[in-house]
Structures are given as structure tokens and as C-alpha cells.
Amino acid sequence: MIETFKNDVEKGLNTTPKILPSKYFYDKKGDALFVEIMNLPEYYLTRCELDIFQNKTQQLIDKLQLRPNSYFELIELGAGDGLKTKELLRLLDSQNFKFDYLPIDISINSLKLLEQDLKKELPNVSVQTQQGDYFEVLASLKMSSAPKIVLFLGSNIGNMTDEQAAQFIYNLGANLQAGDQLLLGVDLIKPKELVLAAYDDSKGITAQFNLNLLERINEELGGNFDLNYFKHQPEYNEEEGIAKSFIVSTIQQKVTIKAVGKTFEFAAAEKIHTEVSRKYNDGLIEKIIANTDFKITDKIMDSKNYFADYILKRS
The missing domain is CATH 3.40.50.150 (Vaccinia Virus protein VP39)
Known part of the structure; x- marks a missing residue:
């Protein structure tokens, strides 16, 4: 399981634009946060x-x-x-x-x-x-x-x-x-107003849920993501009926993941696409x-x- 996680993270962060699979939201902490959501x-x-x-x-x-x-x-x-x-x-x-x-x-x-x-x-x-x-x-x-x-x-x-x-x-x-x-x-x-609120709640629980993916990488793969410099950002196209979630780098920065053996560069405002929610x-x-x-x-x-x-x- 950890090997698959490592491979998916490496592949996703080497992709342009960057992506991380939403299935990795779910660990013990992620499960509890989703129940809150x-x-x-x-x-x-x-x-x-x-x-x-x-x-x-x-x-x-x-x-x-x-x-x-x-x-x-x-x-x-x-x-x-x-x-x-x-x-x-x-x-x-x-x-x-x-x-x-x-x-x-x-x-x-x-x-x-x-x-x-x-x-x-x-x-x-x-x-x-x-x-x-x-x-x-x-x-x-x-x-x-x-x-x-x-x-x-x-x-x-x-x-x-x-x-x-x-x-x-x-x-x-x-x-x-x-x-x-x-x-x-x-x-x-x-x-749009109904959908976006569902993915960007006033308590910030959905943001914690999304950013927990970076915490998992830190804990399980030896990453050094600083969560203070990333934010959760949902978007929704009403005509298409597609909502998307992103983790966005708020500054230009580098992140190293020991298990992958690589350092990844992030531009300011660069997005990591984490989830699609189709209507x-x-x-x-x-x-x-x-x-x-x-x-x-x-x-x-x-x-x-x-x-x-x-x-x-x-x-």
C-alpha cells in the first residue's frame, strides 16, 4: 500500500499540472474529518x-x-x-x-x-x-x-x-x-452558490480534509510540506456541472519527499488538482x-x- 502511495505521489507531482489522487484523503484523521464534513x-x-x-x-x-x-x-x-x-x-x-x-x-x-x-x-x-x-x-x-x-x-x-x-x-x-x-x-x-459552499465550509473543515493529504505525505513518505504555505481552493463551473478541488501553493517554494528521493518545485499560486466532483x-x-x-x-x-x-x- 505504501509503495503504491509513493508511486502515485511521485507520478502526480511530476505531472503538469500537478495532481494527487483524492483516495489518499482517507486515513484515520481523514476519515474523522470527512464524518465532520x-x-x-x-x-x-x-x-x-x-x-x-x-x-x-x-x-x-x-x-x-x-x-x-x-x-x-x-x-x-x-x-x-x-x-x-x-x-x-x-x-x-x-x-x-x-x-x-x-x-x-x-x-x-x-x-x-x-x-x-x-x-x-x-x-x-x-x-x-x-x-x-x-x-x-x-x-x-x-x-x-x-x-x-x-x-x-x-x-x-x-x-x-x-x-x-x-x-x-x-x-x-x-x-x-x-x-x-x-x-x-x-x-x-x-x-453555484449552493455547490461552492459545500466544498468551502465556514469552519474550514474541508480545507483541513484536503490539506491532510500533504500531512500524510509528510508522515508516511518523509515529506517536508509546510502547510502554512498551502491553501484549499474549490472551483465550480455551473454550465458543465463540474466542481474541482485544488491545493494551492501560496509562495514559490521547494518540497522534498525522502521516500521518493526527489525535490519538487512549486510556483506561487501553482495548483495541485486533488478532486473532481461531477454533478x-x-x-x-x-x-x-x-x-x-x-x-x-x-x-x-x-x-x-x-x-x-x-x-x-x-x-
């Missing part, structure tokens, strides 16, 4: 999807055509703290559905916390945590012929370009069987899945129509 008043995404899972839970079950006596596997990609999914698990449990819940996450810390919480809150639910890369884990689960419901929530797909998202969903289909379903949570295109509409989703095995069978929206959970079925 999800509870911020400006961060509407979690509340909107939680609104769906709290108030339209039965509708989710009905639209997914789940039956109490038919066993299935409920697989979640990037489960995190399971805040939203617990609402679904609670109703499935109370209605005596037969299923196993398989949360997949790159963070072993998140999985351990989730497993502990579920043992306390929903002791009857079968939880089988899976740590690692989504597709490696899915490939290992492919041997099971049980029907699968895959949850990919929180508009995490929005962290990919449209081309990457299309490939991602195609790869999902390759690891599933005909009739398996994907519940895809996406943020919908909306005005969607029906047309964009149709375009992304056009060359995959999936078709849209339904769509459930929150009460403000800010967010949508699309149900896609593999043919």
Missing part, C-alpha cells in the same frame, strides 16, 4: 441522500424488487460510517429479509468502526467486511451465484471524469450477473451507461430534488 450545514449531499434513505426506505426496497424470502447479497462500495445504509438495513432486518451485508472500503479503520456499530445497533444483521480495491473484492465475490445489490452512494462516482465513470460502471457489470442491480447515488446539477442529470447518466450492460429502471429523489438514487439493472 458530512455533518456540516453547508454539506447538503449527505442530508439529501439521507432524506431518501430515511423517508423513502420502503420505496427503495420496493423499487429494487426485493422479496423477504429470496436471499441476496447487499454490497456497498466505500461504505464509510454506513450512516445512510443503516436506515435500509434497519428496515430489511425488521421485515426479516434474508441477506448478507458486505461493506467494501479501502480504509480498514472505517470497516472496523462500522462493524462495531452494527453489532451494537443491528446485531441480527450478517456483516462481512471486505477491505481492499472494489474490483478485486468483487471479483472474489463473483463465484457466488446469489443475486447482488451493489450500493455506490454519496455521489462518489462524481470524483471520476465521465470517461472514467463509464469504464467504472462497465467494470462493475463485468463482475456481476444478469439481473443484479446497482443503486447509484448522484448529486444533481444546481446553482448530473438524466442525460449525463444515460450517456455514461450507454456502452455498459446497465439500464436505468428507476430513480428516487430527495424532497428538495437536489440528489438522486438511480436504480440500474444489469442485462
Whole structure:
């Protein structure tokens, strides 16, 4: 894992413009900061999807055509703290559905916390945590012929370009069987003032979350980033529906990373691109899945129509 981190950092900082993958936001500190972000008043995404899972839970079950006596596997990609999914698990449990819940996450810390919480809150639910890369884990689960419901929530797909998202969903289909379903949570295109506030909160928690990536490089790879000379900067193009996050060097400076064995130069105001957050509409989703095995069978929206959970079925 550390070798992959080192290679990705070296490659990203040698690229023009510089990039660092957003997946490295998530370590123990990053996980805790993201939980804080999800509870911020400006961060509407979690509340909107939680609104769906709290108030339209039965509708989710009905639209997914789940039956109490038919066993299935409920697989979640990037489960995190399971805040939203617990609402679904609670109703499935109370209605005596037969299923196993398989949360997949790159963070072993998140999985351990989730497993502990579920043992306390929903002791009857079968939880089988899976740590690692989504597709490696899915490939290992492919041997099971049980029907699968895959949850990919929180508009995490929005962290990919449209081309990457299309490939991602195609790869999902390759690891599933005909009739398996994907519940895809996406943020919908909306005005600039709403979106930018979600990525630049007044408490500065999102800034800490982004800059934690540099702290990780310092701690794990022997970097000497001085966080006083870097800042978080979000941008949003409303016409495209694309939000981007950057870490910006506030001065001309040099940074050495011992594990990489290199020194990197930064110009004043030079950006490191860390994250894309794509916003969607029906047309964009149709375009992304056009060359995959999936078709849209339904769509459930929150009460403000800010967010949508699309149900896609593999043919």
C-alpha cells in the first residue's frame, strides 16, 4: 500500500499540472474529518441522500424488487460510517429479509468502526467486511451465484471524469450477473452558490480534509510540506456541472519527499488538482451507461430534488 502511495505521489507531482489522487484523503484523521464534513450545514449531499434513505426506505426496497424470502447479497462500495445504509438495513432486518451485508472500503479503520456499530445497533444483521480495491473484492465475490445489490452512494462516482465513470460502471457489470442491480447515488446539477459552499465550509473543515493529504505525505513518505504555505481552493463551473478541488501553493517554494528521493518545485499560486466532483442529470447518466450492460429502471429523489438514487439493472 505504501509503495503504491509513493508511486502515485511521485507520478502526480511530476505531472503538469500537478495532481494527487483524492483516495489518499482517507486515513484515520481523514476519515474523522470527512464524518465532520458530512455533518456540516453547508454539506447538503449527505442530508439529501439521507432524506431518501430515511423517508423513502420502503420505496427503495420496493423499487429494487426485493422479496423477504429470496436471499441476496447487499454490497456497498466505500461504505464509510454506513450512516445512510443503516436506515435500509434497519428496515430489511425488521421485515426479516434474508441477506448478507458486505461493506467494501479501502480504509480498514472505517470497516472496523462500522462493524462495531452494527453489532451494537443491528446485531441480527450478517456483516462481512471486505477491505481492499472494489474490483478485486468483487471479483472474489463473483463465484457466488446469489443475486447482488451493489450500493455506490454519496455521489462518489462524481470524483471520476465521465470517461472514467463509464469504464467504472462497465467494470462493475463485468463482475456481476444478469439481473443484479446497482443503486447509484448522484448529486444533481444546481446553482453555484449552493455547490461552492459545500466544498468551502465556514469552519474550514474541508480545507483541513484536503490539506491532510500533504500531512500524510509528510508522515508516511518523509515529506517536508509546510502547510502554512498551502491553501484549499474549490472551483465550480455551473454550465458543465463540474466542481474541482485544488491545493494551492501560496509562495514559490521547494518540497522534498525522502521516500521518493526527489525535490519538487512549486510556483506561487501553482495548483495541485486533488478532486473532481461531477454533478448530473438524466442525460449525463444515460450517456455514461450507454456502452455498459446497465439500464436505468428507476430513480428516487430527495424532497428538495437536489440528489438522486438511480436504480440500474444489469442485462
